[in-house]
Amino acid sequence: MPRPLRADAARNRELLLQAAREVFARRGLDVTLDEIARHAGVGVGTAYRRFANKEALVEALFEDQLDRMVHFATSSLHRVDTWDGFVGMVTAFSEQMAADRGLREVVFRNYGRDDRMAQIRERFVPAMEAVVRRAQDAGVLRPDAAPTDLPIIEMMLGVVDVFAEPVRSGLYPRYLTLILDGLRARPGLTPLPVPALTHDEFDRLTLIPPPPGL
Amino acid sequence: MPRPLRADAARNRELLLQAAREVFARRGLDVTLDEIARHAGVGVGTAYRRFANKEALVEALFEDQLDRMVHFATSSLHRVDTWDGFVGMVTAFSEQMAADRGLREVVFRNYGRDDRMAQIRERFVPAMEAVVRRAQDAGVLRPDAAPTDLPIIEMMLGVVDVFAEPVRSGLYPRYLTLILDGLRARPGLTPLPVPALTHDEFDRLTLIPPPPGL
DNA sequence: TAACAACCGGAGACTTCTTCTCCGCTTAGT
DNA sequence: ACTAAGCGGAGAAGAAGTCTCCGGTTGTTA
Numbered sequence: 001m002p003r004p005l006r007a008d009a010a011r012n013r014e015l016l017l018q019a020a021r022e023v024f025a026r027r028g029l030d031v032t033l034d035e036i037a038r039h040a041g042v043g044v045g046t047a048y049r050r051f052a053n054k055e056a057l058v059e060a061l062f063e064d065q066l067d068r069m070v071h072f073a074t075s076s077l078h079r080v081d082t083w084d085g086f087v088g089m090v091t092a093f094s095e096q097m098a099a100d101r102g103l104r105e106v107v108f109r110n111y112g113r114d115d116r117m118a119q120i121r122e123r124f125v126p127a128m129e130a131v132v133r134r135a136q137d138a139g140v141l142r143p144d145a146a147p148t149d150l151p152i153i154e155m156m157l158g159v160v161d162v163f164a165e166p167v168r169s170g171l172y173p174r175y176l177t178l179i180l181d182g183l184r185a186r187p188g189l190t191p192l193p194v195p196a197l198t199h200d201e202f203d204r205l206t207l208i209p210p211p212p213g214l
Numbered sequence: 215m216p217r218p219l220r221a222d223a224a225r226n227r228e229l230l231l232q233a234a235r236e237v238f239a240r241r242g243l244d245v246t247l248d249e250i251a252r253h254a255g256v257g258v259g260t261a262y263r264r265f266a267n268k269e270a271l272v273e274a275l276f277e278d279q280l281d282r283m284v285h286f287a288t289s290s291l292h293r294v295d296t297w298d299g300f301v302g303m304v305t306a307f308s309e310q311m312a313a314d315r316g317l318r319e320v321v322f323r324n325y326g327r328d329d330r331m332a333q334i335r336e337r338f339v340p341a342m343e344a345v346v347r348r349a350q351d352a353g354v355l356r357p358d359a360a361p362t363d364l365p366i367i368e369m370m371l372g373v374v375d376v377f378a379e380p381v382r383s384g385l386y387p388r389y390l391t392l393i394l395d396g397l398r399a400r401p402g403l404t405p406l407p408v409p410a411l412t413h414d415e416f417d418r419l420t421l422i423p424p425p426p427g428l
Numbered sequence: 429t430a431a432c433a434a435c436c437g438g439a440g441a442c443t444t445c446t447t448c449t450c451c452g453c454t455t456a457g458t
Numbered sequence: 459a460c461t462a463a464g465c466g467g468a469g470a471a472g473a474a475g476t477c478t479c480c481g482g483t484t485g486t487t488a
Contacts, residue, residue: 005434005435006433006434006435006484006485006486007485007486008434008435008436008484008485009434009435009436009485012435012436032474032475032476033475033476033477034438034475034476034477037437037438042436042437043436043437043438044437044438044439044476044477045435045436045437045438045477045478045479045480046435046436046437046438048476048477048478049435049436053476053477054476108377142395149388149389149392152374152377152378152389153389155373155374155377156370156371156373156374156389157370159369159370159373160366160369160370163322163366163369163419164366164411164419166418166419166422167411167415167418167419167422168411168415170408171408171411173407173408174363174406174407174408174409174410175363175366175367175370177404177405177406177407178363178393178396178397178406179392179393179396180396180404181356181395181396181400181403181404182392182393182394182395182396182397183392183396186395186400186402188400189395190391190394190395191391192388192391192392193387193388193391194384194385194387194388195388196388197378197381197382197385201378201381201382204380204381205377205378205380205381208380208381219463219464220455220456220457220462220463220464221456221457222455222456222463222464222465223456223463223464223465226464226465246445246446246447247446247447247448248446248447248448248467251466251467256465256466257465257466257467258447258448258466258467258468259448259449259450259451259464259465259466259467260464260465260466262447262448262449263464263465267447267448268447
């Protein structure tokens with residue numbers, strides 16, 4: 001059992017976590033620990049004394065955030081209007097992801113690849129599947145949509161936001177709306193010409209070395 | 215007037231251009247000249263003797279490719295079915311972009327920022343505008359779509375392809391279809407909640423330092 | 429309030445990656 | 459056969475990131 005930190009050390013630890021939250025959210029996971037330390041107002045040495053490396057810091061930060069994402073999915077199942085439930089989940093996902101570039105990178109690059117996060121991911125999949133199936137059973141979601149379309153869509157929206165952010169923040173809802181209009185079941189839709197990624201394909205993607213450039 | 219290259223030098227120049235075409239297309243503009251030289255089967259020294267730097271090589275390669283993109287836009291105006299014309303242009307763009315990661319990066323990072331490419335870009339904008347307006351006047355494209363939506367959509371599709379490529383190439387048409395279904399004028403569409411980027415905003419985006427991560 | 433273990437800052441050692449140069453050897457062209 | 463043009467690729471130079479080390483400071487305990 002590690003004995004408690006001295007008061008100044010504990011305070012610095014909190015400063016670092018807070019700084020990391022902000023810097024990761026704005027600039028992604030590729031920032032240096034040096035930079036986080038500077039933003040926290042402590043020395044690099046202090047940062048490395050508290051967290052063995054950047055990965056440890058990421059883990060400490062994103063566990064509960066991923067948890068919250070799963071919660072969005074399951075709770076959307078209880079909405080009375082099925083389409084609203086679906087839209088609500090996708091919108092909530094997008095809001096989280098848009099607000100936090102680090103979160104996007106954790107989700108799509110599976111940063112850390114450790115067990116705890118893997119467990120969370122395992123609860124993700126059934127949740128998304130349930131929401132998609134419910135919406136399709138109700139006839140409001142186009143029948144050829146698939147659960148893995150959702151993370152792909154989140155990725156697309158995330159990129160729009162990274163790209164547009166320097167001149168306009170909050171552009172992504174425009175494209176979210178567009179895509180939701182394309183997802184809604186309607187007469188006269190064009191059948192989707194390629195099958196969606198299987199869950200297995202998707203998992204493999206997040207586990208392989210990050211494709212340079214998100 | 216530079217005097218003609220010796221035969222072996224001219225041949226190596228072609229080898230380098232060909233290698234660059236392939237490597238840029240597959241891996242993007244961030245590959246090193248060393249890598250291109252290796253792929254061409256010549257020494258690095260040779261590469262740097264022929265092209266002052268990577269930028270010169272990029273310029274030599276992408277001028278006519280951009281030209282072809284503009285051509286897609288203008289020729290789509292002559293299709294009898296307006297919606298087919300619109301879809302044809304967007305599809306042609308996507309095919310080009312999906313097949314060539316380097317091209318995507320030239321378009322969105324304005325690599326080089328030189329005059330010749332700027333001129334081409336200037337012809338791009340009116341062409342896209344014309345196609346969008348024609349489709350909206352005919353009532354087949356949703357009225358709240360805008361010309362700058364098209365490059366944004368291309369960017370989204372490009373990212374899907376970069377991401378999915380390691381386990382599945384050619385996934386993007388699925389999402390292209392989805393988005394086109396969302397772009398088509400229909401009763402019951404949700405109004406797009408945020409204005410599109412203006413041309414000016416878009417230009418500024420491509421001119422500022424590349425947002426790290428495409 | 430003295431004493432010391434814990435902690436701090438940040439210079440810089442190390443590593444990795446990319447760009448580009450230099451020079452001894454080879455070859456095309458006359 | 460001679461020589462200017464060209465070749466290859468080791469490695470210099472620089473940029474960027476990770477992490478260590480240590481002289482000086484501070485919280486804590488007695």
